[in-house]
Amino acid sequence: MFSLPVTEIFSSIQGEGPYVGVRQIFLRLPNCNLTCPYCDTETNIPLQFRMETVPGSRHFNKLNNPVSLEKLLELLLQTYDFSLHHSLSVTGGEPLLWANELQVLLPLLREKRLKIYLETNGTLPDQLLQVLPWVDVISMDIKLPFGGQAFWDVHEPFLRYGLQKEVFVKIVVNTETTPQDLKDARDLIARVDSSIVTILQPVTKTHDIITPKPYQLLEWQNLFLEKLINVRVIPQTHVFMGQL
Numbered sequence: 001m002f003s004l005p006v007t008e009i010f011s012s013i014q015g016e017g018p019y020v021g022v023r024q025i026f027l028r029l030p031n032c033n034l035t036c037p038y039c040d041t042e043t044n045i046p047l048q049f050r051m052e053t054v055p056g057s058r059h060f061n062k063l064n065n066p067v068s069l070e071k072l073l074e075l076l077l078q079t080y081d082f083s084l085h086h087s088l089s090v091t092g093g094e095p096l097l098w099a100n101e102l103q104v105l106l107p108l109l110r111e112k113r114l115k116i117y118l119e120t121n122g123t124l125p126d127q128l129l130q131v132l133p134w135v136d137v138i139s140m141d142i143k144l145p146f147g148g149q150a151f152w153d154v155h156e157p158f159l160r161y162g163l164q165k166e167v168f169v170k171i172v173v174n175t176e177t178t179p180q181d182l183k184d185a186r187d188l189i190a191r192v193d194s195s196i197v198t199i200l201q202p203v204t205k206t207h208d209i210i211t212p213k214p215y216q217l218l219e220w221q222n223l224f225l226e227k228l229i230n231v232r233v234i235p236q237t238h239v240f241m242g243q244l
């Protein structure tokens, strides 16, 4: 059976997007194909992953990487009551880098009546197709261009494939976001389906990152509402709740 390296596993509250507030089991996987300037996630493969056995306790068991899918399934079943959770959030890093392994794991979890919520940077459309039959909700980032790279060519087919399931789009915005990049993102979504729920997520303030001004967020929401039906501004809420 396959094995998989894991970063961490915990049960907590979804802090982003339209599902904010629901209870989820989080399975964070390492590695990423992007290097976003505002990234706050450790993406290297750790020798051991951590698993919070009592939610909110901040007591973690350390387990060796990689873990067999059989063992991972057993750990999840033994530790968490699936019926109390909305879904399993498969997050990263970029979880679709592990599409071969997820193709095996996700059907086993769905057999146990756990829905699958995929958090992805939306740049790997072929890998999305590999796991799509077992995904219930797709939280897709649209990454605005950075470092001379743009991702429109892969975002558009990704979003079209995502329409086969429930999909929403999240765009992180900061003080340096340009109206042209936002228009390009808006037009891409409108070409696919103007009713797709679109979240503008102001970047979370840290010591060296400044969050957008109130007037900027309102102007940018207006810009999206010119072509899209359902546009919401939602910050990362788990941060100010002290949740993982």
Ligand code: SF4
Pocket: 032, 033, 034, 035, 036, 038, 039, 040, 041, 043, 092, 093, 094, 121
């Ligand atoms: S896609 Fe996500 S995990 Fe990857 S670099 Fe960007 S913010 Fe970090």
